Amino acid sequence: MTAAIEATALTKRYGRRTALHGVDLRVEPGRVVGLIGPNGAGKTTTMRILLDIIRPTSGTVRVLGDDPREAGPRLRRRIGYLPGELIMDSRITAGRLLTHYAALNGEANAAPRIGELADRLGLDLRRPVTALSKGNKQKVGLVQAFAHRPDVLILDEPTSGLDPLVQQAFLSLVREATDEGQTVLLSSHVISEIDQAADDVLILRNGRIAQVSTVAEVRAAADRDVRVTVRAVDAAALTGHLERLPGMSALSTQHAGETVVLRGRLSTGLDELVSALAAQPVLDLVVAEPDLERAVLSFYSDAATEQTGGAQ
Structure with a gap:
């Protein structure tokens, strides 16, 4: 079976600083993979390379069997993306903006789907985007990512700024997406969110894959x-x-x-x-x-001890 997402020996350097050190990853179709790591671990860099927003220094990438550097709009229409830093300053309404995004993704009649998602997330489509709070702008970002039912969803800190009820609605959307065969790669600092949403956990540390396992395996080790x-x-x-x-x-x-x-x-x-x-x-x-958060925090604590030779 062709992987939904695959990267081999992925390396990214910015001058003298190396953000990714030969990362290998594979995400099978229909799975939810949680990307965990502290700030600067390489999560956002990895996601941006998968989308061809930035390009790797070396290594290969395949998304849905295609190289993102060559596939162009044809591949992008099959991907739903929510960036970690969502910037929206448009004066038009949220509804018009989302209809525009859907058209770019090849959805000519997306209004019913947009309305359904907006209702579930509690988003008022009539309000201008500039008048929306951070949490409501995040809802706009989620609607545009899910609206065209993409084969792959790449979500960077998707519940940032959302209240707990909306977070639960988001988790329901993720479960429904995988029930329909969609693949989800998401990063989050909220480990309980990864625990509820993900099948597998990929832990990044200092630009390297430190561990790949199922959520159940990580929890069992706690x-x-x-x-x-x-x-x-x-x-x-x-x-x-x-x-x-x-x-x-x-x-x-x-x-x-x-x-x-x-x-x-x-x-x-x-x-x-x-x-x-x-x-x-x-x-x-x-x-x-067993608590997933404790397992992950323990993992980083153990790793830090190893790096310092056991010094406290």
């Missing part, structure tokens, strides 16, 4: 918070069991009358924990769902 409640008389013995448990850290105790709550963080699987507690008089056990 520590789990564990809370065990026992009678006070049993606390000392159970604490000893948990202290010897591989992967258990940050163990603490909290006395609450005749009971004691033991809290810790587990980095391994649950089998060892269940075995350790099987013969113990446990009153209550809570094991939290």
Whole structure:
């Protein structure tokens, strides 16, 4: 199967600074891939190269099987793009502007689709674009990206400036797009958004691909918070069991009358924990769902430690 997006040995230099160092990536059709990384990691640079807004120093790029540098408008009409820095100063109404964008993308009768998307996002199409707030301009950007039902959506910080209800509407649009076979590449600083929207995670660090995996794999690698409640008389013995448990850290105790709550963080699987507690008089056990945000932040923390040779 031909990849929806593919880049090989992608390198981009600005003078002496290298923004991308030989990046390889592949996005399969119908998948949602979340591009994660701190500012300056290379997310926006990668997206702009995929769209031929800027050109790589070296390496190859294919979007829907075509080289963006050669395919021209024919390929661009099959892509929906939302830039991270959306600039809109037009004096015409949002509705007229979106109709114009749709015509450029080959949609002669896009009004019904534009109206549907505007209603879902809470956008007033009658207002001049210059009079819109940052959040409403972002809605205009989202409508123009989705309106022509493109084969590929490339979305750079798509929910910037949106309130939580509109963010949920956006996530619904992404799910519907993939149900129809569209492919989505999105970047976000809101890791919970990636958690809800993406199938796969691509982590960029200092212009290099640091990790590629599914959201489930990243989450599974995260520590789990564990809370065990026992009678006070049993606390000392159970604490000893948990202290010897591989992967258990940050163990603490909290006395609450005749009971004691033991809290810790587990980095391994649950089998060892269940075995350790099987013969113990446990009153209550809570094991939290692994958190994607913690996994990603831990990844960057570990990477920083490696770069400094473990120095603090």
